[in-house]
Amino acid sequence: MGILRLAHVDVVVTDLDLATAYYTEVIGMLETERDADSVYLKCWDEPGHHSLRLVYGPRVGFDQMSFRVERESDLDELENAVQRYGFPVSRVSKGDRIGQGESITFQTPSGQVMELVHDIEFVGRSTARVNPSPVVEGLKGIAPPRMDHVLVTCEEVGEATKFYESVLGFRTTEQLLDGQGHQVATWMERSHSPHDLALVTGKNGGLHHFAYWLDDWDHVRRSADVLAYNGIQVDVGPTRHGITRGNTIYFFDPLGTRNEVFTGGYRPDPDFPTITWTEDNIGRAVFYYEGDLNTRFMTVHT
């Protein structure tokens, strides 16, 4: 009941062909559909229609983040909850959006547009449903099995976190506090993973990055190899987070949206107590090996 996981990320790109080439050849996603202004892509182990929508626009930006709910009836309940909190909600009818049925959308206190949807079109994984080979051949580039999480920026992290927790049922796994005990960043989950959604202090409505899941540290190396081979400069990594304990690389797509590949971490029960980081530990918290942050990492987002 309620939100299951991140369904898809919709980003605005200024060059649809360049972006598609990158996400299919370097990341290794599969193009599932294309319409007038958008390209729809999925990872090989995702059964749904798409986990990334590239939307053409004049300025690179973040269009929306879409989360999947467990039941169709969750839409009504969450629509009411969001409205009670004071935010208007729009209904999107079945047929209006490619690859999915009815959904609701609203702007969140952190300034992003959020969509909730249950009915997604199942196009199937890249493996058979009868006697499937566990090995998949013919993939390109990094070929992550699935999308993992999204990190967005907002002015008031504490306030926004309260919304995500109390209205949408997110659970805060980790938080970074400033000297006054205010949240400057939070990591929240619905899928029993370290995070499905994270907030960091910045402009309202911004996207810091979205992340793909990798299966292990060796896949992190192969990702770095693929990136370098294709002339994509890494932003940070391969390294490790103190927060989530995961291993990671950050890098930018050719139009300037930050991507991450991520693996590792724990599997919390819903009632597991939140882990707290204090600001004097921010270096190790974010990049455990380096022990400090580069300026670009803190200030660049879309």
Place this chain on the structure above:
Amino acid sequence: MGILRLAHVDVVVTDLDLATAYYTEVIGMLETERDADSVYLKCWDEPGHHSLRLVYGPRVGFDQMSFRVERESDLDELENAVQRYGFPVSRVSKGDRIGQGESITFQTPSGQVMELVHDIEFVGRSTARVNPSPVVEGLKGIAPPRMDHVLVTCEEVGEATKFYESVLGFRTTEQLLDGQGHQVATWMERSHSPHDLALVTGKNGGLHHFAYWLDDWDHVRRSADVLAYNGIQVDVGPTRHGITRGNTIYFFDPLGTRNEVFTGGYRPDPDFPTITWTEDNIGRAVFYYEGDLNTRFMTVHT
């Protein structure tokens, strides 16, 4: 709502000291408590009181499998559901069992005793809750982060699977069918992993193995190193399953209960269609690299 995951496995051992030595020194679990007839153990990344209870008894066997539910009120609902299905349910009061509160127990159609519990004592992971190091030092042996799943045996897999699905809300991720289309083995989940509970044809009430989670293939190798160093002969592996796609090693504790270390696999949504294996593919389904089963694997259980 409903079952979250496997909470603990309770096995009967004929030598409590020998079993405890093995599970702490070779597996690397931490002993959390000991009473007249039992030793309680947890993995380093598990916050709960124990995930394994070793119970002294005159014959090696399977005492019970305990699953955690999301809310206290789930106990009432599931108690009613089990009773409606025609199986008597007992209530265990808070204080009667170490490390947990109230619970319900019942025998399942597959012949095992199953416990459901919400209230477990949180003793904490081996990491701090404020500014935790992602690296944990001082662990022994294999040191898996957590328990993963249990595979039990029963005479009528199809019938038992129906019970676990319809009464307890398990979702069947994979099934193995004989030539007549009957289920001879099923894999079921509640925690969005490939399996929390699996059934294979055999005697009613039996335990085929319980499994620890490992973080990656390198941890599989280190596990094999630790086992061999300690003179524990592997049963099968390191190898890979076609079913679940995971990497694995099987081996026996010194008293004859089969253990597994397991990593990999996918993260299904609740409505993801079941994968089907046909009996002519059983070799690759179970051990993808070998392509066939050894007799010991099929016939030995406790």
Place this chain on the structure above:
Amino acid sequence: MGILRLAHVDVVVTDLDLATAYYTEVIGMLETERDADSVYLKCWDEPGHHSLRLVYGPRVGFDQMSFRVERESDLDELENAVQRYGFPVSRVSKGDRIGQGESITFQTPSGQVMELVHDIEFVGRSTARVNPSPVVEGLKGIAPPRMDHVLVTCEEVGEATKFYESVLGFRTTEQLLDGQGHQVATWMERSHSPHDLALVTGKNGGLHHFAYWLDDWDHVRRSADVLAYNGIQVDVGPTRHGITRGNTIYFFDPLGTRNEVFTGGYRPDPDFPTITWTEDNIGRAVFYYEGDLNTRFMTVHT
């Protein structure tokens, strides 16, 4: 000065097309040349013309093992040494064999035909000589970087080892002794690796297997994946040797010659003392994880 390393293995196959398909598609070697009765193949990181020659013949078997010497003049010295030991030596003129210059050949006390050659045709690695990418794209199958070693069978291991040591300068890194202290298997090196050539008791002139180098344990897993995907059943592994400490998989090509993929081990100085294994430890010595040998492994060779 003297022997550098294994240059190429020449095996007789009864179906040249089938063998070539396997060694190019599953192993991922590159075909460099083909003549009336042979196909020549190299690994991607080998600069020489070939490291495997498949020779057509009516019965699967071992044609010869060819080792490279450091200088052209080593051929004269080693020719004399072999002749002094009492074995006739033939000269092969430049132009008589594809991909290499002059060589000498002779039958060894272990019954195999051995070739020594210095002048090999350099066709280049699959990487550039100016600003090469460390990442190589477009490889197929397992894609090992290079050939590693060969293990042959003979009736009198001790006697043959004495020949390889005293005449050809091999150094014995490890030996397996029976209860009377006689060598039943030896591992010898020239390239500062655990072994370039090994002998095990069996028929004279036999080939137990030849082995490819892999870079790490993850490459071992990917090899097992590739083998299983292509329907090649593993013989043993993934596992680890006590001897050499390396990780390994054994399997057969479609015509029955045993292959190995191997990684790990130490880098001995020429004067490092030989490691001794006693027969009561043969199980762990050969397969550290299993602790015993399967019959097929001991008795099947070509």
Place this chain on the structure above:
Amino acid sequence: MGILRLAHVDVVVTDLDLATAYYTEVIGMLETERDADSVYLKCWDEPGHHSLRLVYGPRVGFDQMSFRVERESDLDELENAVQRYGFPVSRVSKGDRIGQGESITFQTPSGQVMELVHDIEFVGRSTARVNPSPVVEGLKGIAPPRMDHVLVTCEEVGEATKFYESVLGFRTTEQLLDGQGHQVATWMERSHSPHDLALVTGKNGGLHHFAYWLDDWDHVRRSADVLAYNGIQVDVGPTRHGITRGNTIYFFDPLGTRNEVFTGGYRPDPDFPTITWTEDNIGRAVFYYEGDLNTRFMTVHT
């Protein structure tokens, strides 16, 4: 014949206790001996007396690099060769230096003191010589199996390289050329590895870093974990070199000497053609993932 490999690195430290604590607890070397002004350390898989000597002195610096030769008689030949080249050579008698016999020392054109020695005291690996376990327990910290190479600085790389090649028999595997075709850095080997000794433009006599071998990429991660856990900030990495193709981390010991952990690369024959890098590719050549060099990496050495 000739130089086999790097035997030991001797560095001057201003605090012998602090340095020893770091090299035993964080790196995980074993202390083999201690005298008035020095501590001798070896890696667990090295049979020789020491591969690192820490010498007390008032200023951190590079005392000498010592290479092992294959035969005692190589000392005479190389002494003559160095003298013919115009550099004075000193003989060090057996008994004068701990853990080794007679040696020769001389200053090289790159300004470092170089020692050549054959007779080293064998204290044994941390594994038995009869029926050794491939698994070694009880190691601390990173626990690299052995020392790998040394990179030193000098004003005239081309001239110094000529000395190492023509007088000492080093073979240049890779070279970095400036726009005029002059060598600004070279990588040279004697042990059939990518490099035993490398030169980079800088002050004469300087030490840029010495490097430990790791077995694979997973050991690179565990090294980064150990460093971070112990509060050692990484300089660069985990990353990959274009040159050598190896994976790497750079970091500093507590007194300011740069260390590296390194794995991967190829195994060249002595006559393999040198790989050339042009200065416009220096970023990818040195750090393949980042594509550029940090200033600290280029300018800090001891």
